[in-house]
Amino acid sequence: MKFPIYLDNAATTPMDLKVLDEMLPYFLENFGNASSNSHVYGWTAAEAVDIARQQVAELIGAHPSEIIFTSGATESINLAIKGVFENYKEKGNHIITCVTEHRAALDTCEWIENTGGEVTYLPVDSEGLINLAELENAITSKTVLISIMYANNETGTIQPVQEISELARKHGILFFTDATQAVGKILIDVNEDGIDMLSLSAHKLYGPKGIGALYVRRKNPKVNISSQIHGGGHEKNMRSGTLNVPGIVGLGKACEICMMELGSEPGAIAVLRNVLERELLAINGTRLNGNLENRLPNITNISFENVNGEALLLDICREIAVSRGSACSSVTTKPSHVLKALGLNDNLALSSFRFSLGRFTTLSQIEHAANTIRTIVENHRNSTR
Ligand SMILES: Cc1ncc(COP(=O)(O)O)c(C=O)c1O
Structure with a gap:
């Protein structure tokens, strides 16, 4: 032992060896830039990214075009919360979250408060669950986002995600869930769960560190978020920067294995x-x-x-x-x-x-x-x- x-x-x-095997060629012979569209090196990389996008989407019941690759869940959380806050300013400046969120979400919400936003931090009961009536009471005409994690990273407690999304829908508010701990561990379907945005990270599901994704709903409703990293307009202008092809391939493979093992x-x-x-x-x-x-x-x-x-x-x-x-x-x-x-x-x-x-x-x-x-x-x- x-x-x-x-x-x-x-x-x-730990990484699954099958994930590593899948990644290795993309460090070596298939080293191309996925944005190079004038030669086979680029096409090979782009093709691998397309496959990975499909694998990630499948694990959460999304469409591949709804997957934005990031450096991990922390970045995905920042992009979701700040991206909505900046893009929906006309509608309001209020966000509802919960006291037991991961620091990545809590610190982002603190940043929102420091930039003129308002944040309500819902309490939890002795078992870590939010109260749905308290959530509904917290909603105001200025609320633009509900950000409640799927499952807690310290206790594993799963929040009533479908009920939260129903409330969000009823009041015309977007719902983001940090599902970093839940993806690959339980069955998640963004449509059945009514999720508008979702964060995930490869290193929590036997993939490499430094790669993750944000799911962004494309219809019913279409979610628009402001980019937080500006540059070449990658990832539909939501997250610029040369794609981490080996990492993306690893995330895709890790998701494919989770899907098979679920x-x-x-x-x-x-x-x-x-x-x-x-x-x-x-x-x-x-x-x-x-x-x-x-x-x-x-x-x-x-x-x-x-x-x-x-x-x-x-x-x-x-x-x-x-x-x-x-x-x-x-x-x-x-x-x-x-x-x-x-x-x-x-x-x-x-x-x-x-x-x-x-x-x-x-x-x-x-x-x-x-x-x-x-x-x-x-x-x-x-x-x-
Ligand atoms: C619930 C939750 N959210 C976010 C994160 C941050 O993930 P990453 O390490 O990919 O930035 C973690 C990781 O500790 C987590 O458990």
Whole structure:
């Protein structure tokens, strides 16, 4: 068994070797610029991009022309929120989001506030769900966008996306969802879900880092967003810059594999997640964070009472790679804003861990991890008695 055991797939996933194989020729012999339309090098690259666009679209039930390639979910989120804010200024300047969003969305909303916009941050209940009545009450004649994530990156809790989109439609407001953690883990259909924009990222679904996409609805309604990166007018003028062809090919292949695996992989991962969860919750003084019914199959978030979270993490990380909070904020010792929003106090939030499983997680890894954590937690509690 390789140590530390990797249970941090929500931070990033290892690449699937099939993805790497697909990408390699586009670093080497097929190195062309997808915008070079006067020779075969360019045509080959453009053809690969077309195939990838189709593969990404298929995974979320979109049309290929609705896929805009970006450098990852952070950029997609910035493009969606700022792009709508700037383009729909005539209509209004109000955006509704939620306190448990990823920092990429929260920081973008803060930027919106600093540039004259208004943002309402909806609270969540103790399981991380927004209240639909509160959402509807927050809507004003100036509201242009509802931005609520599909599934939370720390707890896996899935928001009532279809109900949110129905409210958005009823009031003629656009709906953007950050589905970075959900795409490839559960079945998503942008039309059935009534989503107008959606962000995704390759490195969360066994693809490479530094490539992602934004889905932008082309009809019913047609969404228009202002570009945030200006240049050669690539990606229908929404995102300029020479296309990252190997990355795009990798994202496409990763989506194709997820599409093939969606029927069985999530169920198999949930079985392992449940084994881990059952074992950990059997330890005294533990509790589960998030909603039990509506959640991703691969994440569980568990609090350990009466331990020092920092010291516990130091011992655990030698054997198991897990995280407190999200990867981008786990270097700070600040308690997670998500867990605090669920009502946890600072201490408990700091001694809560996210365990996220993936395609390559095995039962023996899970059994070893559960035993190791039990021993470490009990040792910590005994040593402080
Ligand atoms: C929910 C969510 N949104 C956005 C991001 C940012 O993704 P990227 O690393 O592709 O910028 C992440 C990654 O941590 C995430 O989990």
